[in-house]
Amino acid sequence: MIIATDNINAMNPLVSHAMASLDAAPIRHLALKLERAGAQLIDINPGHLSARKLDRMKFLVETVQEASGPGLILDSPDPKVIAAGLESCDTAPLISAVTPDKKVMDGIVPLAVEKDAQLVVLVLNDVSMPPASIDEKISIALEVAEYTAGLGLPRENLVFDPVLPNLSWPDFFPLLGESIKMVRMLSIGEIFGEPRKTIAGLSNLLSAQRNMPHPPGIEETTLAALAGAGLSIVLCNILRERTASAATLLARLL
Numbered sequence: 001m002i003i004a005t006d007n008i009n010a011m012n013p014l015v016s017h018a019m020a021s022l023d024a025a026p027i028r029h030l031a032l033k034l035e036r037a038g039a040q041l042i043d044i045n046p047g048h049l050s051a052r053k054l055d056r057m058k059f060l061v062e063t064v065q066e067a068s069g070p071g072l073i074l075d076s077p078d079p080k081v082i083a084a085g086l087e088s089c090d091t092a093p094l095i096s097a098v099t100p101d102k103k104v105m106d107g108i109v110p111l112a113v114e115k116d117a118q119l120v121v122l123v124l125n126d127v128s129m130p131p132a133s134i135d136e137k138i139s140i141a142l143e144v145a146e147y148t149a150g151l152g153l154p155r156e157n158l159v160f161d162p163v164l165p166n167l168s169w170p171d172f173f174p175l176l177g178e179s180i181k182m183v184r185m186l187s188i189g190e191i192f193g194e195p196r197k198t199i200a201g202l203s204n205l206l207s208a209q210r211n212m213p214h215p216p217g218i219e220e221t222t223l224a225a226l227a228g229a230g231l232s233i234v235l236c237n238i239l240r241e242r243t244a245s246a247a248t249l250l251a252r253l254l
Contacts, residue, residue, distance in 0.1 A: 001231055004040065007239060031063070038251075096161075166207060183200070
């Protein structure tokens with residue numbers, strides 16, 4: 001299991017301030033800190049960028065690459081933002097992400113094809129929610145794989161994200177169970193006839209929980225279940241000590 005970190009994003013005040021002033025020093029410091037904490041991939045999410053601020057994505061990519069060694073994940077639903085980041089990448093990054101929306105795929109998949117990059121697929125239904133049943137999840141995965149293959153992307157370049165539910169949702173536990181089940185089915189080749197890579201973002205679990213109590217250890221427990229199911233990549237806050245410790249231990253064991 002590979003450890004990816006989601007700390008370099010526009011919601012982080014340190015990152016947003018550095019982006020506004022194009023100040024590389026705090027980004028370099030953070031990138032080194034993430035690498036030392038155990039990150040093997042660094043997710044770069046600049047948030048929404050207007051056409052005249054696409055240089056912010058290039059700034060982040062160039063600064064992180066110069067400062068640290070982990071691979072990159074370029075994280076944006078905007079093809080122009082992804083393209084701006086790709087221009088500065090030394091090696092092919094992981095591109096995140098596409099949804100089953102054909103307009104989204106038409107914009108981003110050709111970029112992945114051109115760079116022979118792996119592409120994250122968010123397994124969401126037509127109202128942008130994780131499907132409740134494993135059958136619907138599988139149907140979406142198969143449809144996306146077929147469509148992206150038609151655009152020239154090899155199926156082995158797809159990385160599937162079952163999209164973890166939020167703890168505040170009333171159907172959290174059934175949805176979490178189906179996400180874990182999908183990771184298992186993909187990892188053993190039950191859906192495509194051979195194993196496929198998967199990724200899961202632990203921040204989804206608690207993104208609406210800032211001012212609400214939550215079960216202690218929910219991220220670590222969920223990660224253990226996902227890792228046991230064969231998760232390929234965990235996306236997490238590597239600077240959260242308990243999560244980092246669990247991820248490091250599981251990555252060594254699995």
